[in-house]
Amino acid sequence: MKDLLDRKLVFVTGKGGVGKSTVAAGLALLAAERGKRTLVCEVDAKGNLSAFFETGPTKFQPGEVERNLYAMSMDTEESLKEYLSINLRLPVMARIGPLARIFEFVATAAPGVKEILTVGKLTYEVREENYDLVVVDASPTGHIVGQLAAPEAINELVKVGLVRSQTGWMLDILSDPERTGLVIVATPEEMPVSETIDLSHRVEQETSVKLAAIVVNRVLPELFGRGEEEVFDRLAEPDAVAALSGAVGGSVAPIVEAARLAVTLRRTRAGHLERLRHEIDRSIPLLYVPYLFTRSHGLRTTRQVAEALAAELGY
């Protein structure tokens, strides 16, 4: 199987809040650090990708945020304008403004058109070889299938015209597992794991894109090694807690409580991870990113995520 970062186009999706942006930023940073000219594109209108690099807001025009690393945010209207000026060579640029607004209206109403503007822009960057790698902070689970399947949908609905004539090369790029891959991010919790499993089936059935990896984010550290858990259980007995508190010179009850919490959480989550491993095709790598116990999240934590991913990818 081809290395994740040796692909040209990587979509990162997952349930809301699991860490899609975090992982997309981490992957992109890692690729850039390894010398690849990388573009990271935020598809959501959320506009918080820049927070992961601590730069100003990202725009449609990519800006360099780190060495080798460019960031942009998708804007279907801008994408349409670019598309029109490239493909129709419209002489009067001024006309595009209102025209784009009308078109935007058709696009929201006509299925697949808006999605094709997004996917089209991304695959265009790949086709033109403007970057070595394009990482997409993509839509959450509920929308990703519609987005990835847009070229097929358009193919079915639109019989002629410029858009139709261009779905071919988009599909070539999307369906080539050497070039394009999907990454699903999950946390080791019930719902994110279930959604990941469901999504992996839907992607397989409804799109031409292949699943490249699953990132399990926010993995809690294993506290105890062999034999240590029994020691902890004895230590957590009231008498032992009292003795330890006396020796330390302050109550250690909260510390013992916190350890119990950490152990239970880890154990509950291990069950969900087990299920994930069991249900996902063995050939798909599972990459673990630890829970980051930090005061704030920014470039520093993006680096930590990049490092964790590097280790998982065997770099």
Place this chain on the structure above:
Amino acid sequence: MPARPASIEQLLASKEVVISCGSGGVGKTTTAASLAAMAAVRHGGKVLVLTVDPAKRLANALGLEGFGNTEKQVPSEAFAAAGVKPRGQLFAAMLDTKESWDALVARHAPDRRTAQAILDNKLYDNISSRFVQSHEYIAMERLYELHCEGEYDLIVVDTPPTRNALDFLEAPQRMAEFFSSRFLRLLTAPYRSRIVSFASKPFYTVADRILGTEFLEDVAEFFGLFQTMAPGFVERADAVTRLLHDKRTTFLVVSTLEAAPLHEAEFFIDVLQDKKFHLGAVVLNKVLPSYLLDEGAAAAAAVMEKQAGELAAKLGPDIGDAALVRRVLVEIAESFLRFQVVAQREAEQRSELAVAPDVVATVPYFEVDIFDLAGLLRLGERIWS
């Protein structure tokens, strides 16, 4: 003026519609289900939880095989298993976008033939699932319908993660605007008359080249049919908007104490207040336990880390091999300090919460999964008062 509700318990007693919203994964669905269950148990009456998630697990937790667009009653066995005797009844339904759209079309189309033509149109299938915020709109529309039927004393609605919270509140209005839009008229104008209109000519020329005439004609035909439903739709959308603003309706904003969801929650609260929707309460979910903030424990952890060897010796062989005990002491001290960093950040976030709604409920992080009604009620208990 009646006293403002001081707890979620009071809030729910005085409202008919409760809408649970917030950023992705914060616990909207869980909160909605817990509160509906609590209301059924404590307040009585008929309570419905309407969810938008295909939440199999939630159905199981409620003792149901699964659920769909039609409401299903949560069996009394589920309550018995949770050890409670509810005063009222609990129902659950899950939004089925496609089915709801079909029902809407059937209701608003001028006649059966038009309705069938719309349902058969090849664009319809795509549109009913992807159309301008169709999901958001349909959720509100279904809520309106259920509320009108008057079957339930309380309806708790779970919402999809709102990337842009505004979409949601404005969905009915947008739907109404869509039908009266100039663009829609342009699009549905008979093909011949388009050529004559000078103003819209560049649009058609370009659109034709990009999408092809045939597709545009398909689109035009579809929206032509669709437009026959305009009067009913517009009227209905206005009624839905009125319900959302009604004083019997309230919004719960759910968030965790992490920066990103909280930021979104604050933004959403601003919008609610700005647009004069009723903000009932903020639910802070998955909050780490307060013992993690204990100053004394932090000092104790530091001592444990430093003097683990001596402490292990003092505790003696009853606890275990000295080397093992030492390692365990260091591990748990470090783990405490790690969690404390996060707990402190959460406490700070909480104190900085810029908005001050009447009710703020804090729900702890549950260590084990919430997999049955008992679990939902345990969580609900923490939100309740």
